[in-house]
Amino acid sequence: MSRSHSGWEDIPVKQHHVLHNPNGGWDVKAANAQRASAHSETKAEAISIARTISQNQGSELFIHNMNGQIASRDSHGNDPFPPRG
Numbered sequence: 890m891s892r893s894h895s896g897w898e899d900i901p902v903k904q905h906h907v908l909h910n911p912n913g914g915w916d917v918k919a920a921n922a923q924r925a926s927a928h929s930e931t932k933a934e935a936i937s938i939a940r941t942i943s944q945n946q947g948s949e950l951f952i953h954n955m956n957g958q959i960a961s962r963d964s965h966g967n968d969p970f971p972p973r974g
Contacts, residue, residue, distance in 0.1 A: 903948035903966065907935045909955045917942065940965075 904920035915935035916925035926942060929935045936952055940963070943950040947966035954960045 903946055905939050905943045905946075905948050905950050907932065907939045907950075907952045908957070909953065919948075 905926070906918050906920065908916050908918060909932075910916045910925075910928065914928055914930045915932045917927040917929075917935055917939040918925050927935070927938045929938060939950055939952070942948075943963070943965040950963040950965060951959050952961045952963075
């Protein structure tokens with residue numbers, strides 16, 4: 890995927906997602922991946938695993954609810970708009 894914002898070229902963004910698995914538990918998947926990178930029984934454990942992967946790879950982390958909606962998002966890569974201060 891890529892994103893653009895006024896003045897920025899399209900920047901490829903690595904993404905990882907925490908998704909509910911319809912067969913039970915939670916999956917950690919890279920964007921556009923066929924298979925999960927990791928699986929856990931609890932959402933909290935999946936988030937912990939995903940956060941470690943995302944920090945190591947400098948990717949965006951998307952955490953989804955059971956219905957698939959994005960509940961939260963964290964940037965562990967090169968943030969084009971870092972907070973001031």
